[in-house]
Amino acid sequence: MAYVLRVLQGSTEDTVFQALADPSRRAIFESLTRGEAAVKDLTARFELSQPAVSQHLATLRGAGLVESRREGRCVMYRVEPRGLQPLVDWITHYRAFWTDRVGRLERLLTELER
Amino acid sequence: MAYVLRVLQGSTEDTVFQALADPSRRAIFESLTRGEAAVKDLTARFELSQPAVSQHLATLRGAGLVESRREGRCVMYRVEPRGLQPLVDWITHYRAFWTDRVGRLERLLTELER
DNA sequence: ACAACACATAAGCCATGGCTTATGTGTTGC
DNA sequence: GCAACACATAAGCCATGGCTTATGTGTTGT
Known part of the structure:
Protein backbone atom coordinates (compact mmCIF):
# COMPACT_ATOMS: atom_id res chain seq x y z
CA MET A 1 0.00 0.00 0.00
CA ALA A 2 2.78 2.36 0.92
CA TYR A 3 4.44 1.12 -2.23
CA VAL A 4 1.40 1.97 -4.33
CA LEU A 5 1.29 5.44 -2.85
CA ARG A 6 4.91 6.00 -3.66
CA VAL A 7 4.40 4.91 -7.24
CA LEU A 8 1.37 7.14 -7.61
CA GLN A 9 3.37 10.05 -6.28
CA GLY A 10 6.02 8.98 -8.74
CA SER A 11 8.68 9.20 -6.10
CA THR A 12 10.55 6.34 -4.57
CA GLU A 13 13.61 7.28 -2.60
CA ASP A 14 15.44 7.29 -5.90
CA THR A 15 14.61 10.85 -6.90
CA VAL A 16 15.40 12.17 -3.44
CA PHE A 17 18.83 10.55 -3.27
CA GLN A 18 19.52 11.74 -6.78
CA ALA A 19 18.51 15.30 -5.92
CA LEU A 20 20.53 15.45 -2.72
CA ALA A 21 23.61 13.92 -4.28
CA ASP A 22 24.70 17.28 -5.66
CA PRO A 23 26.42 19.61 -3.16
CA SER A 49 24.14 31.72 -12.70
CA GLN A 50 20.39 32.19 -12.56
CA PRO A 51 19.67 29.32 -14.97
CA ALA A 52 21.82 26.99 -12.89
CA VAL A 53 19.83 27.86 -9.78
CA SER A 54 16.55 27.42 -11.63
CA GLN A 55 17.60 24.01 -12.88
CA HIS A 56 18.62 22.89 -9.42
CA LEU A 57 15.31 24.12 -8.05
CA ALA A 58 13.48 22.22 -10.77
CA THR A 59 15.28 19.04 -9.74
CA ARG A 69 4.69 30.01 -5.36
CA ARG A 70 4.41 33.12 -7.47
CA GLU A 71 4.50 36.45 -5.74
CA GLY A 72 4.50 39.36 -8.12
CA ARG A 73 7.24 38.81 -10.61
CA CYS A 74 9.24 36.72 -8.19
CA VAL A 75 8.83 33.00 -7.63
CA MET A 76 9.20 32.11 -4.00
CA TYR A 77 10.60 28.70 -3.10
CA ARG A 78 10.14 26.94 0.20
CA VAL A 79 11.11 23.58 1.66
CA GLU A 80 8.54 20.80 1.53
CA PRO A 81 9.09 18.94 4.83
CA ARG A 82 7.38 15.77 3.68
CA GLY A 83 9.86 15.51 0.83
CA LEU A 84 12.46 14.13 3.21
CA GLN A 85 10.15 11.31 4.22
CA PRO A 86 11.41 8.78 1.63
CA LEU A 87 14.92 9.37 2.91
CA VAL A 88 13.81 8.97 6.51
CA ASP A 89 11.93 5.81 5.58
CA TRP A 90 14.94 4.37 3.82
CA ILE A 91 17.20 5.05 6.77
CA THR A 92 14.62 3.76 9.22
CA HIS A 93 14.68 0.47 7.36
CA TYR A 94 18.26 0.04 8.53
CA ARG A 95 17.68 1.28 12.03
CA ALA A 96 19.10 -1.99 13.31
CA PHE A 97 22.50 -0.65 12.36
CA TRP A 98 22.11 2.77 13.84
CA THR A 99 24.07 4.15 16.73
CA ASP A 100 22.92 3.89 20.31
CA ARG A 101 21.21 7.26 20.30
CA VAL A 102 18.90 6.49 17.43
CA GLY A 103 18.45 2.96 18.69
CA ARG A 104 17.22 4.40 21.93
CA LEU A 105 14.80 6.57 20.01
CA GLU A 106 13.33 3.61 18.23
CA ARG A 107 12.98 1.66 21.43
CA LEU A 108 11.17 4.60 22.92
CA LEU A 109 8.79 4.69 19.99
CA THR A 110 8.05 1.02 20.30
CA GLU A 111 7.24 1.42 23.97
CA LEU A 112 5.10 4.43 23.24
CA GLU A 113 3.03 2.71 20.60
CA ARG A 114 2.52 -0.31 22.83
CA MET B 1 34.53 19.73 17.15
CA ALA B 2 32.24 17.41 15.29
CA TYR B 3 33.31 19.35 12.24
CA VAL B 4 36.98 18.76 12.95
CA LEU B 5 36.34 15.06 13.39
CA ARG B 6 34.55 14.89 10.08
CA VAL B 7 37.39 16.62 8.32
CA LEU B 8 39.94 14.33 9.93
CA GLN B 9 37.96 11.32 8.83
CA GLY B 10 37.88 12.92 5.43
CA SER B 11 34.19 12.27 5.13
CA THR B 12 31.53 14.88 5.21
CA GLU B 13 28.10 13.72 4.19
CA ASP B 14 29.20 14.36 0.62
CA THR B 15 30.74 10.94 -0.06
CA VAL B 16 27.82 9.13 1.52
CA PHE B 17 25.19 10.93 -0.54
CA GLN B 18 27.28 10.37 -3.63
CA ALA B 19 27.63 6.66 -2.90
CA LEU B 20 23.95 6.13 -2.17
CA ALA B 21 22.80 8.10 -5.19
CA ASP B 22 23.24 5.07 -7.44
CA PRO B 23 20.43 2.48 -7.32
CA SER B 49 29.65 -8.04 -14.16
CA GLN B 50 32.20 -8.78 -11.48
CA PRO B 51 34.22 -5.61 -12.17
CA ALA B 52 31.08 -3.52 -11.90
CA VAL B 53 30.33 -5.00 -8.50
CA SER B 54 33.91 -4.48 -7.36
CA GLN B 55 33.82 -0.85 -8.43
CA HIS B 56 30.57 -0.24 -6.60
CA LEU B 57 32.00 -1.89 -3.51
CA ALA B 58 35.08 0.30 -3.75
CA THR B 59 32.88 3.39 -3.82
CA ARG B 69 37.95 -8.82 4.94
CA ARG B 70 39.88 -11.55 3.21
CA GLU B 71 38.81 -15.11 3.80
CA GLY B 72 40.72 -17.58 1.70
CA ARG B 73 40.52 -16.47 -1.86
CA CYS B 74 37.25 -14.66 -1.29
CA VAL B 75 36.87 -11.11 -0.03
CA MET B 76 33.97 -10.81 2.35
CA TYR B 77 32.12 -7.49 2.49
CA ARG B 78 29.98 -6.32 5.38
CA VAL B 79 28.03 -3.20 6.23
CA GLU B 80 29.70 -0.61 8.41
CA PRO B 81 26.84 0.72 10.59
CA ARG B 82 28.63 3.93 11.51
CA GLY B 83 28.89 4.78 7.85
CA LEU B 84 25.29 5.95 7.84
CA GLN B 85 25.98 8.39 10.63
CA PRO B 86 26.75 11.40 8.38
CA LEU B 87 23.44 10.84 6.66
CA VAL B 88 21.60 10.56 9.97
CA ASP B 89 23.35 13.70 11.19
CA TRP B 90 22.41 15.61 8.08
CA ILE B 91 18.78 14.61 8.35
CA THR B 92 18.71 15.28 12.07
CA HIS B 93 19.80 18.82 11.33
CA TYR B 94 16.47 19.35 9.61
CA ARG B 95 14.37 17.51 12.16
CA ALA B 96 12.35 20.67 12.62
CA PHE B 97 10.75 19.89 9.29
CA TRP B 98 10.06 16.27 9.88
CA THR B 99 6.65 14.70 10.04
CA ASP B 100 4.70 14.23 13.23
CA ARG B 101 6.03 10.77 13.85
CA VAL B 102 9.64 11.82 13.91
CA GLY B 103 8.75 15.04 15.65
CA ARG B 104 7.21 12.97 18.40
CA LEU B 105 10.40 10.95 18.60
CA GLU B 106 12.49 14.03 19.07
CA ARG B 107 10.21 15.38 21.74
CA LEU B 108 10.47 12.07 23.52
CA LEU B 109 14.23 12.25 23.41
CA THR B 110 14.25 15.75 24.81
CA GLU B 111 12.07 14.66 27.70
CA LEU B 112 14.24 11.65 28.29
CA GLU B 113 17.45 13.62 28.46
CA ARG B 114 15.93 16.14 30.82
C1' DA C 1 54.90 -25.52 -10.11
C1' DC C 2 50.82 -24.91 -12.44
C1' DA C 3 45.98 -24.49 -13.40
C1' DA C 4 41.77 -22.68 -11.66
C1' DC C 5 39.41 -19.56 -8.96
C1' DA C 6 38.25 -14.82 -6.71
C1' DC C 7 39.00 -10.34 -6.99
C1' DA C 8 41.14 -5.68 -8.18
C1' DT C 9 42.60 -2.51 -11.51
C1' DA C 10 43.29 -0.38 -16.15
C1' DA C 11 41.53 1.41 -20.42
C1' DG C 12 38.01 2.76 -23.26
C1' DC C 13 33.09 3.72 -24.51
C1' DC C 14 28.85 5.91 -24.00
C1' DA C 15 25.14 8.12 -21.36
C1' DT C 16 24.18 11.32 -17.98
C1' DG C 17 24.57 15.71 -15.61
C1' DG C 18 25.79 20.33 -14.50
C1' DC C 19 27.17 24.54 -16.37
C1' DT C 20 27.11 28.20 -19.80
C1' DT C 21 24.90 31.51 -23.26
C1' DA C 22 20.85 32.62 -25.64
C1' DT C 23 16.06 33.07 -25.88
C1' DG C 24 11.07 32.66 -24.47
C1' DT C 25 7.22 33.78 -20.93
C1' DG C 26 5.15 36.65 -17.32
C1' DT C 27 4.84 40.59 -14.44
C1' DT C 28 5.52 45.39 -12.92
C1' DG C 29 5.77 50.39 -13.56
C1' DC C 30 5.96 54.40 -16.39
C1' DG D 1 2.32 49.80 -25.02
C1' DC D 2 6.98 49.38 -23.80
C1' DA D 3 11.13 48.89 -21.14
C1' DA D 4 12.93 46.56 -17.24
C1' DC D 5 12.86 42.90 -14.20
C1' DA D 6 12.40 37.80 -12.60
C1' DC D 7 12.36 33.49 -14.03
C1' DA D 8 11.99 29.23 -17.11
C1' DT D 9 13.53 26.72 -20.93
C1' DA D 10 16.49 25.39 -24.97
C1' DA D 11 20.84 24.20 -26.95
C1' DG D 12 25.43 23.08 -26.61
C1' DC D 13 29.83 22.00 -24.16
C1' DC D 14 32.58 19.48 -21.16
C1' DA D 15 33.46 16.63 -17.07
C1' DT D 16 31.96 12.88 -14.58
C1' DG D 17 30.29 8.21 -13.92
C1' DG D 18 28.95 3.56 -14.74
C1' DC D 19 29.61 -0.19 -17.68
C1' DT D 20 32.33 -3.21 -20.58
C1' DT D 21 36.55 -6.12 -21.89
C1' DA D 22 41.16 -7.11 -20.86
C1' DT D 23 44.73 -7.85 -17.70
C1' DG D 24 47.21 -8.01 -13.14
C1' DT D 25 47.52 -9.91 -8.18
C1' DG D 26 46.61 -13.41 -4.64
C1' DT D 27 45.04 -17.77 -3.06
C1' DT D 28 43.82 -22.72 -3.28
C1' DG D 29 44.39 -27.48 -4.66
C1' DT D 30 46.73 -31.02 -7.06
Whole structure:
Protein backbone atom coordinates (compact mmCIF):
# COMPACT_ATOMS: atom_id res chain seq x y z
CA MET A 1 0.00 0.00 0.00
CA ALA A 2 2.78 2.36 0.92
CA TYR A 3 4.44 1.12 -2.23
CA VAL A 4 1.40 1.97 -4.33
CA LEU A 5 1.29 5.44 -2.85
CA ARG A 6 4.91 6.00 -3.66
CA VAL A 7 4.40 4.91 -7.24
CA LEU A 8 1.37 7.14 -7.61
CA GLN A 9 3.37 10.05 -6.28
CA GLY A 10 6.02 8.98 -8.74
CA SER A 11 8.68 9.20 -6.10
CA THR A 12 10.55 6.34 -4.57
CA GLU A 13 13.61 7.28 -2.60
CA ASP A 14 15.44 7.29 -5.90
CA THR A 15 14.61 10.85 -6.90
CA VAL A 16 15.40 12.17 -3.44
CA PHE A 17 18.83 10.55 -3.27
CA GLN A 18 19.52 11.74 -6.78
CA ALA A 19 18.51 15.30 -5.92
CA LEU A 20 20.53 15.45 -2.72
CA ALA A 21 23.61 13.92 -4.28
CA ASP A 22 24.70 17.28 -5.66
CA PRO A 23 26.42 19.61 -3.16
CA SER A 24 25.02 22.78 -4.75
CA ARG A 25 21.53 21.36 -4.49
CA ARG A 26 22.02 20.46 -0.85
CA ALA A 27 23.33 23.97 -0.20
CA ILE A 28 20.26 25.47 -1.87
CA PHE A 29 18.00 23.18 0.11
CA GLU A 30 19.73 24.07 3.37
CA SER A 31 19.46 27.73 2.51
CA LEU A 32 15.73 27.34 1.96
CA THR A 33 15.24 25.75 5.37
CA ARG A 34 16.06 29.16 6.83
CA GLY A 35 13.04 30.62 5.12
CA GLU A 36 11.29 31.19 1.84
CA ALA A 37 13.43 32.77 -0.85
CA ALA A 38 13.18 33.95 -4.44
CA VAL A 39 15.41 32.66 -7.21
CA LYS A 40 17.06 36.03 -7.30
CA ASP A 41 18.05 35.73 -3.65
CA LEU A 42 19.54 32.28 -4.08
CA THR A 43 21.39 33.40 -7.18
CA ALA A 44 22.91 36.19 -5.09
CA ARG A 45 23.91 33.91 -2.20
CA PHE A 46 25.69 31.28 -4.23
CA GLU A 47 28.03 31.99 -7.06
CA LEU A 48 25.85 30.35 -9.63
CA SER A 49 24.14 31.72 -12.70
CA GLN A 50 20.39 32.19 -12.56
CA PRO A 51 19.67 29.32 -14.97
CA ALA A 52 21.82 26.99 -12.89
CA VAL A 53 19.83 27.86 -9.78
CA SER A 54 16.55 27.42 -11.63
CA GLN A 55 17.60 24.01 -12.88
CA HIS A 56 18.62 22.89 -9.42
CA LEU A 57 15.31 24.12 -8.05
CA ALA A 58 13.48 22.22 -10.77
CA THR A 59 15.28 19.04 -9.74
CA LEU A 60 14.52 19.59 -6.06
CA ARG A 61 10.93 20.31 -7.02
CA GLY A 62 10.72 17.10 -9.01
CA ALA A 63 11.94 15.20 -5.97
CA GLY A 64 9.24 16.79 -3.83
CA LEU A 65 11.80 18.50 -1.62
CA VAL A 66 10.71 22.00 -2.56
CA GLU A 67 7.62 23.89 -3.62
CA SER A 68 7.16 27.15 -5.46
CA ARG A 69 4.69 30.01 -5.36
CA ARG A 70 4.41 33.12 -7.47
CA GLU A 71 4.50 36.45 -5.74
CA GLY A 72 4.50 39.36 -8.12
CA ARG A 73 7.24 38.81 -10.61
CA CYS A 74 9.24 36.72 -8.19
CA VAL A 75 8.83 33.00 -7.63
CA MET A 76 9.20 32.11 -4.00
CA TYR A 77 10.60 28.70 -3.10
CA ARG A 78 10.14 26.94 0.20
CA VAL A 79 11.11 23.58 1.66
CA GLU A 80 8.54 20.80 1.53
CA PRO A 81 9.09 18.94 4.83
CA ARG A 82 7.38 15.77 3.68
CA GLY A 83 9.86 15.51 0.83
CA LEU A 84 12.46 14.13 3.21
CA GLN A 85 10.15 11.31 4.22
CA PRO A 86 11.41 8.78 1.63
CA LEU A 87 14.92 9.37 2.91
CA VAL A 88 13.81 8.97 6.51
CA ASP A 89 11.93 5.81 5.58
CA TRP A 90 14.94 4.37 3.82
CA ILE A 91 17.20 5.05 6.77
CA THR A 92 14.62 3.76 9.22
CA HIS A 93 14.68 0.47 7.36
CA TYR A 94 18.26 0.04 8.53
CA ARG A 95 17.68 1.28 12.03
CA ALA A 96 19.10 -1.99 13.31
CA PHE A 97 22.50 -0.65 12.36
CA TRP A 98 22.11 2.77 13.84
CA THR A 99 24.07 4.15 16.73
CA ASP A 100 22.92 3.89 20.31
CA ARG A 101 21.21 7.26 20.30
CA VAL A 102 18.90 6.49 17.43
CA GLY A 103 18.45 2.96 18.69
CA ARG A 104 17.22 4.40 21.93
CA LEU A 105 14.80 6.57 20.01
CA GLU A 106 13.33 3.61 18.23
CA ARG A 107 12.98 1.66 21.43
CA LEU A 108 11.17 4.60 22.92
CA LEU A 109 8.79 4.69 19.99
CA THR A 110 8.05 1.02 20.30
CA GLU A 111 7.24 1.42 23.97
CA LEU A 112 5.10 4.43 23.24
CA GLU A 113 3.03 2.71 20.60
CA ARG A 114 2.52 -0.31 22.83
CA MET B 1 34.53 19.73 17.15
CA ALA B 2 32.24 17.41 15.29
CA TYR B 3 33.31 19.35 12.24
CA VAL B 4 36.98 18.76 12.95
CA LEU B 5 36.34 15.06 13.39
CA ARG B 6 34.55 14.89 10.08
CA VAL B 7 37.39 16.62 8.32
CA LEU B 8 39.94 14.33 9.93
CA GLN B 9 37.96 11.32 8.83
CA GLY B 10 37.88 12.92 5.43
CA SER B 11 34.19 12.27 5.13
CA THR B 12 31.53 14.88 5.21
CA GLU B 13 28.10 13.72 4.19
CA ASP B 14 29.20 14.36 0.62
CA THR B 15 30.74 10.94 -0.06
CA VAL B 16 27.82 9.13 1.52
CA PHE B 17 25.19 10.93 -0.54
CA GLN B 18 27.28 10.37 -3.63
CA ALA B 19 27.63 6.66 -2.90
CA LEU B 20 23.95 6.13 -2.17
CA ALA B 21 22.80 8.10 -5.19
CA ASP B 22 23.24 5.07 -7.44
CA PRO B 23 20.43 2.48 -7.32
CA SER B 24 22.76 -0.46 -7.93
CA ARG B 25 24.92 0.67 -5.04
CA ARG B 26 21.92 1.00 -2.74
CA ALA B 27 20.81 -2.48 -3.81
CA ILE B 28 24.23 -3.89 -3.00
CA PHE B 29 24.26 -2.10 0.33
CA GLU B 30 20.79 -3.39 1.19
CA SER B 31 21.86 -6.87 0.20
CA LEU B 32 24.82 -6.65 2.55
CA THR B 33 22.63 -5.67 5.48
CA ARG B 34 21.27 -9.20 5.35
CA GLY B 35 24.68 -10.56 6.09
CA GLU B 36 28.29 -10.70 5.00
CA ALA B 37 28.82 -11.69 1.39
CA ALA B 38 31.62 -12.29 -1.08
CA VAL B 39 31.94 -10.42 -4.35
CA LYS B 40 31.07 -13.62 -6.14
CA ASP B 41 27.76 -13.85 -4.29
CA LEU B 42 26.80 -10.28 -5.09
CA THR B 43 27.77 -10.77 -8.71
CA ALA B 44 25.41 -13.74 -8.80
CA ARG B 45 22.51 -11.90 -7.17
CA PHE B 46 22.52 -8.87 -9.39
CA GLU B 47 22.93 -8.95 -13.11
CA LEU B 48 26.17 -7.07 -13.07
CA SER B 49 29.65 -8.04 -14.16
CA GLN B 50 32.20 -8.78 -11.48
CA PRO B 51 34.22 -5.61 -12.17
CA ALA B 52 31.08 -3.52 -11.90
CA VAL B 53 30.33 -5.00 -8.50
CA SER B 54 33.91 -4.48 -7.36
CA GLN B 55 33.82 -0.85 -8.43
CA HIS B 56 30.57 -0.24 -6.60
CA LEU B 57 32.00 -1.89 -3.51
CA ALA B 58 35.08 0.30 -3.75
CA THR B 59 32.88 3.39 -3.82
CA LEU B 60 30.83 2.19 -0.84
CA ARG B 61 34.07 1.41 0.95
CA GLY B 62 35.40 4.88 0.24
CA ALA B 63 32.25 6.34 1.76
CA GLY B 64 32.73 4.26 4.90
CA LEU B 65 29.50 2.37 4.30
CA VAL B 66 31.18 -0.99 3.88
CA GLU B 67 34.23 -2.87 5.05
CA SER B 68 36.08 -5.82 3.59
CA ARG B 69 37.95 -8.82 4.94
CA ARG B 70 39.88 -11.55 3.21
CA GLU B 71 38.81 -15.11 3.80
CA GLY B 72 40.72 -17.58 1.70
CA ARG B 73 40.52 -16.47 -1.86
CA CYS B 74 37.25 -14.66 -1.29
CA VAL B 75 36.87 -11.11 -0.03
CA MET B 76 33.97 -10.81 2.35
CA TYR B 77 32.12 -7.49 2.49
CA ARG B 78 29.98 -6.32 5.38
CA VAL B 79 28.03 -3.20 6.23
CA GLU B 80 29.70 -0.61 8.41
CA PRO B 81 26.84 0.72 10.59
CA ARG B 82 28.63 3.93 11.51
CA GLY B 83 28.89 4.78 7.85
CA LEU B 84 25.29 5.95 7.84
CA GLN B 85 25.98 8.39 10.63
CA PRO B 86 26.75 11.40 8.38
CA LEU B 87 23.44 10.84 6.66
CA VAL B 88 21.60 10.56 9.97
CA ASP B 89 23.35 13.70 11.19
CA TRP B 90 22.41 15.61 8.08
CA ILE B 91 18.78 14.61 8.35
CA THR B 92 18.71 15.28 12.07
CA HIS B 93 19.80 18.82 11.33
CA TYR B 94 16.47 19.35 9.61
CA ARG B 95 14.37 17.51 12.16
CA ALA B 96 12.35 20.67 12.62
CA PHE B 97 10.75 19.89 9.29
CA TRP B 98 10.06 16.27 9.88
CA THR B 99 6.65 14.70 10.04
CA ASP B 100 4.70 14.23 13.23
CA ARG B 101 6.03 10.77 13.85
CA VAL B 102 9.64 11.82 13.91
CA GLY B 103 8.75 15.04 15.65
CA ARG B 104 7.21 12.97 18.40
CA LEU B 105 10.40 10.95 18.60
CA GLU B 106 12.49 14.03 19.07
CA ARG B 107 10.21 15.38 21.74
CA LEU B 108 10.47 12.07 23.52
CA LEU B 109 14.23 12.25 23.41
CA THR B 110 14.25 15.75 24.81
CA GLU B 111 12.07 14.66 27.70
CA LEU B 112 14.24 11.65 28.29
CA GLU B 113 17.45 13.62 28.46
CA ARG B 114 15.93 16.14 30.82
C1' DA C 1 54.90 -25.52 -10.11
C1' DC C 2 50.82 -24.91 -12.44
C1' DA C 3 45.98 -24.49 -13.40
C1' DA C 4 41.77 -22.68 -11.66
C1' DC C 5 39.41 -19.56 -8.96
C1' DA C 6 38.25 -14.82 -6.71
C1' DC C 7 39.00 -10.34 -6.99
C1' DA C 8 41.14 -5.68 -8.18
C1' DT C 9 42.60 -2.51 -11.51
C1' DA C 10 43.29 -0.38 -16.15
C1' DA C 11 41.53 1.41 -20.42
C1' DG C 12 38.01 2.76 -23.26
C1' DC C 13 33.09 3.72 -24.51
C1' DC C 14 28.85 5.91 -24.00
C1' DA C 15 25.14 8.12 -21.36
C1' DT C 16 24.18 11.32 -17.98
C1' DG C 17 24.57 15.71 -15.61
C1' DG C 18 25.79 20.33 -14.50
C1' DC C 19 27.17 24.54 -16.37
C1' DT C 20 27.11 28.20 -19.80
C1' DT C 21 24.90 31.51 -23.26
C1' DA C 22 20.85 32.62 -25.64
C1' DT C 23 16.06 33.07 -25.88
C1' DG C 24 11.07 32.66 -24.47
C1' DT C 25 7.22 33.78 -20.93
C1' DG C 26 5.15 36.65 -17.32
C1' DT C 27 4.84 40.59 -14.44
C1' DT C 28 5.52 45.39 -12.92
C1' DG C 29 5.77 50.39 -13.56
C1' DC C 30 5.96 54.40 -16.39
C1' DG D 1 2.32 49.80 -25.02
C1' DC D 2 6.98 49.38 -23.80
C1' DA D 3 11.13 48.89 -21.14
C1' DA D 4 12.93 46.56 -17.24
C1' DC D 5 12.86 42.90 -14.20
C1' DA D 6 12.40 37.80 -12.60
C1' DC D 7 12.36 33.49 -14.03
C1' DA D 8 11.99 29.23 -17.11
C1' DT D 9 13.53 26.72 -20.93
C1' DA D 10 16.49 25.39 -24.97
C1' DA D 11 20.84 24.20 -26.95
C1' DG D 12 25.43 23.08 -26.61
C1' DC D 13 29.83 22.00 -24.16
C1' DC D 14 32.58 19.48 -21.16
C1' DA D 15 33.46 16.63 -17.07
C1' DT D 16 31.96 12.88 -14.58
C1' DG D 17 30.29 8.21 -13.92
C1' DG D 18 28.95 3.56 -14.74
C1' DC D 19 29.61 -0.19 -17.68
C1' DT D 20 32.33 -3.21 -20.58
C1' DT D 21 36.55 -6.12 -21.89
C1' DA D 22 41.16 -7.11 -20.86
C1' DT D 23 44.73 -7.85 -17.70
C1' DG D 24 47.21 -8.01 -13.14
C1' DT D 25 47.52 -9.91 -8.18
C1' DG D 26 46.61 -13.41 -4.64
C1' DT D 27 45.04 -17.77 -3.06
C1' DT D 28 43.82 -22.72 -3.28
C1' DG D 29 44.39 -27.48 -4.66
C1' DT D 30 46.73 -31.02 -7.06
